[in-house]
Amino acid sequence: MAKEIKPPRIRISRRIKKDKVIKVKVKFNHPSFTGLAMADDTSEPVFNRVRPVTFIRNMLVYYGEDLVSRLRIASGIADNPLFVFKLKATKEADIKVVFIDNFGKKWEASKKVKFKG
Amino acid sequence: MKNIEDFTRRKFLNYSMVGGVALPLLSLMNCQNVAHGGVFQTAKDLENMTDLEQMHVPKISLPPVVEDGSQASIVCSVDHPMDEDHYIKSIQIMNFADPVVIKGKFYLTPDNGEAYISTQIRLSGGDGTVWVVTECNQHGKWAAFKNVSVAAGGC
Numbered sequence A: 001m002a003k004e005i006k007p008p009r010i011r012i013s014r015r016i017k018k019d020k021v022i023k024v025k026v027k028f029n030h031p032s033f034t035g036l037a038m039a040d041d042t043s044e045p046v047f048n049r050v051r052p053v054t055f056i057r058n059m060l061v062y063y064g065e066d067l068v069s070r071l072r073i074a075s076g077i078a079d080n081p082l083f084v085f086k087l088k089a090t091k092e093a094d095i096k097v098v099f100i101d102n103f104g105k106k107w108e109a110s111k112k113v114k115f116k117g
Numbered sequence B: 001m002k003n004i005e006d007f008t009r010r011k012f013l014n015y016s017m018v019g020g021v022a023l024p025l026l027s028l029m030n031c032q033n034v035a036h037g038g039v040f041q042t043a044k045d046l047e048n049m050t051d052l053e054q055m056h057v058p059k060i061s062l063p064p065v066v067e068d069g070s071q072a073s074i075v076c077s078v079d080h081p082m083d084e085d086h087y088i089k090s091i092q093i094m095n096f097a098d099p100v101v102i103k104g105k106f107y108l109t110p111d112n113g114e115a116y117i118s119t120q121i122r123l124s125g126g127d128g129t130v131w132v133v134t135e136c137n138q139h140g141k142w143a144a145f146k147n148v149s150v151a152a153g154g155c
Helices: B002-006 B009-028 B051-056
Strands: A009-011 A021-027 A036-038 A047-049 A056-063 A066-073 A082-088 A094-101 A106-112 B059-061 B065-068 B072-078 B088-095 B102-107 B115-121 B126-136 B140-152
Touching: A009 A106, A056 A082, A066 A082, B059 B140, B072 B088, B072 B126, B088 B115, B102 B115
Parallel strands: B065 B140
Antiparallel strands: A009 A021, A021 A082, A036 A047, A056 A066, A056 A094, A066 B102, A082 B115, A094 A106, B059 B072, B072 B115, B088 B102, B088 B126, B126 B140
16 A cells, blocks of 8 residues: 655744745655666666656645745656745745645645744 | 639739848847847856846756765755846756756745755766756846766666
8 A cells, every 4th residue: 555645844943033034944755756767777878667657746835825936846856855945024924835746636734934033 | 712813923022022021131130038038048257257147147056976866955046136026937957868857947936035946856877967047037047057977866
């Protein structure tokens, strides 16, 4: 039986000041394979598809209600990737990240931005 | 059928004459789409970059030698303002030596505050060149590359 894929995890700083740019780290344990293998080790690199391709196709980042970033991913991204990007903390609202894989399955996670200091 | 019958020898000669004059003139025009970056622009001299180049050419952080090609960490950033009317629209990571050339394209908005993305990519074994292309909403596409040698391919 295939291992169940858990929702992504978001990490942000605990000390966030208004209008400062913060780093958002998103870890998603999702398998990713191109499904390709070298046809022959001795010849030129010729790849054959030996198993179905599996990868995360889209990552959507919402801040409050607004879609602030979007990542279109191919199977060239590593297994269990960690994405780090930046966001301007303009309001106290949820950061929501939605992942959609190439089979159309969806996972999401959210984290509240709270100002301190 | 009626249209073909109306197409007289005189009309044919007129159209040929207009085409013959217009086509060479079109080739003289600068067709490069500066606003949307029909072609990639790169830094002409990496030692002495102009202000525009410094602002747009992406910075790539990728080790020159990667042991495991299935988990190559890459950081791409651009020192560019993220204002409402002038910002980086996207960052794209590519490697033409791999069977999967485009690794991903990150679309940004001014709400991001900074054009920055860090992730891990798959690279096939041997020597390759990783290209990062950024797109500014006013100044088009800008590219930078980094040569990488991968010990164990990860594709």
